Amino acid sequence: MANKSESFAVSTTPPTGIISDRQIVILVSLLIGFILFFFMLFPLYSILKMSFLKNGHFSLASYYKYFRTPRIARSLHHSFYVAIISMIVTTILAFFFAYALTRTTIKGKNIFYTIIMMPLISPPIIQALALILLFGRNGLITAHLLKTDWSIYGAWGIIISEIFYCLPHALVILYTTLSAVDTRIDEAAESLGANAFQVFWKVTVPSAKYGLVSAAALVFNLTITDFGNPIVIGGNYNVLATEIYSQVIGLQKFDMGATISVILLIPSVAAFLVNYYISKKSFSLISGQARPFLRPSRMWKKIGFTGYCILISACIILIYVTVVFGSFVKVWPYDWRLSFTHYNFPSIGGYASLWTSFWIAIVVGIIGASLTLVSGYIVEKAKPKGSQLLYLLSVMPAAIPGTVMGLGYILAFNRPYYIFYGTPWIIIINVVICNYTLGMLSSITNLKQIDKSMEEAATSLGASIITTFTRVVFPLSKVAFMQTFIYYFMRSMVTISAVIFLVSATVHLAAIEIIYLDMDGRMGSANAMATVIMVIVLSFLGVVRFIGKKKFSSPQMQQSSV
Amino acid sequence: MSKELVLENLTKKFGELIAVNKVNLEVKEGEFVCFLGPSGCGKTTILRMITGFEIPTDGKIWYDGKVINDLIPQKRNFGIVFQSYALFPNMTVGENIAFGLKMRKFPKNIIESRVEEMLNLVGLTKWKDYYPAQLSGGQQQRVALVRALAPNPNVLLLDEPLSALDAKIRIRLRAEIKRLQNELGKTMIYVTHDQEEALSIADKVVVMEAGVFEQVGTPLEIYQNPKTSFVADFVGTSNFFKGVKEGSMVRVGDLLLKVASANGVNEDRLILAIRPEKIEVGKRGTLKKKYKENIFSGRLDVATFMGVVVRLMIELNGNEVITDVLYTDYEELGIKHGESLDIYLPPNGFMVFPDK
């Protein structure tokens, strides 16, 4: 007892480290700033340099050449054509789907939602693969049933693939928008004598205008930058993203690749900015509104919307069924016997690429989730001078098309002294950077929920910033960390556009092999590879969910009501 | 030697906004000081400057004879209790309390006995291994209190610690904080916007408004001799009249009032304030016999039953006057809504302020 009172007779302060909290924050900010600078801005700069410099002088020769070569110049027109049509159709389809899920009382909403989200976990070329199996030169419907020569390769193939690829992305935005707008406005309008169609056009649609613009911009951005679907189903119909690849990988014309990249950057950045600012605006309108009570919908409305949701869901399921089934069929569409032969992958050395993809995805998940959490902490909590710049750098990657980033990496790092070039590490870095925006934004959202006084309490009790981070902030961010980890894992498993420039003779990735297999005419194997990737992603998700459920249901995670 | 905390011309600006404007204060060791003021007047900002989470724009903070403006929060050894409790949800009650001790690298056995001692202090011994979310709000704030006290801080700062709690628990916990302060003799600085809380708990009350200190004094001084009309209004209840000097009297509309002391106010335009409990009422004509001046005839507007007392709102020549009478007296008075009555405003009951 004497011992005890002696210890607390005088006040003590905790020992402090050699470097202060402020210095640590500055050091970490500089480090992250450097990473983004070196692995994002430097590659972009290399592209600009390549496109504008000829023999050390500023020159527009590449641009002149671009517009004088009809085949290449056409790609700009093609890209816009495909992107605009996909944008309009996808936004409308997604809007009605979101409307059905939020504003009607149809049954099976959860199932519909799950089905429409499925494309998020699959390689972004599965839509094109399915269309080819059904409507291609040897398509089940075209060649086998209708016996016609017509096939889907070209603009319409790309557009339909893009629509199904982009639907979940547009739906998420419109779903959020529509569930936030108060339906009592609709009722008020109805009570004033408006009929159902008037209410829809004069009230519901205008009230969702921010969501509509934001979704349209996102679809435009995704479509114009997409590489996988156009390369598989485009045929001779070239778009900007595929033309970059053909120029660089096919013809070794790096300057033309860089020039096309710059041209692609402009609409893609513009669409990103529209989406970014509008969604910021609409989210500020959304916050804090109560979910309104939904009146039972009329019979005809329920039947109509249920039919619509079934139709869309059926199309999506058809895509998956076709690809999975196609992977087992011996010779599509002639020999319908089932076999596992397509799963042997002899031409690409078996399952090695899958294993590489898997461990790279794990590493990407860990690095990506950690880095975005720390960056989020710097920007949202520590806020040193210049943290706004760090924020700006962090949200930029979403604006940059993958193919552009991939080419940028070649131009910037293909030097003997960058020893990570040609190794898996350049792929890891690339995937982490390319998907930085979403990781960062989700970690900021999470950190916003941690009460500032929690950290101040730790500090006033004597904890250094590192202790506060590891003992308080990180434990409270575990769930968000896991989510970002899963996001990065999935992206890494299925991504194509950027890393197709970075795979090498020694480093193969499964998602890229789908394209090579398809190019080799091994459709069955391409389907098989896509199927295996989806199985891996799905089982990984399942395992993580299972572990997560056990781990995060301990009492400390129970939310108190005070 | 006693350790004093001194604020000297302390100023904080957020861009154009002057949140705290040249305030001065001395806090003696073991003193319980309470900052009282409406929301947004700068209380939290002062507290955050004292703890080191905000850097003063100007002025000095002294502690124990040293300027501590630039000292990092960890080196100040000031404990803080937040309105939101700010307990670490991922740690048990015991781990929460041990946190500050672990940071100071105390040996395990000392930490353990100190945690027990702290839990004992607030009667939460058997909750040691529970998580904060499993406790009630009042219990959580008790834990937050002893978590801050465990490393034996030089000063304990509490920022509206009871605002998130129910009225009943608030009053219980208020008494408990006062008891702890007495037992431990710890210097405490307590922030609140609740005047009743401030008056009941503090040795010294600092009334704040718009970044400046309006008055510093004991609760009794603040209540009985408010220095400004803001203090008279914010602390307790007062009736206000705007008036003009007229000879030795003060004219308020049609009324001519006698005021015992001008309180050193020389201006011609005045604000008079009088507490409800100083005012006397009676049946028509009865008060004339008792007093010579300041008796008027008013009309009862509303009578609100408030337990022991009844609050009367009386219409007096266009002014609304509030007064409290005991329930029994009110019964005896037997006056109903809309009826006239006599009202007496004692000359020595007035507080006088200049009208700006």
Ligand SMILES: Nc1ncnc2c1ncn2[C@@H]1O[C@H](COP(=O)(O)OP(=O)(O)O)[C@@H](O)[C@H]1O
């Ligand atoms: N970090 C800040 N940036 C800008 N203004 C602030 C900041 N913190 C406080 N203020 C402003 O300073 C004033 C005083 O705030 P505060 O000290 O929190 O008041 P109180 O605690 O008395 O309610 C308020 O007008 C508030 O808006």
Ligand SMILES: [Mg+2]
């Ligand atoms: Mg405050």
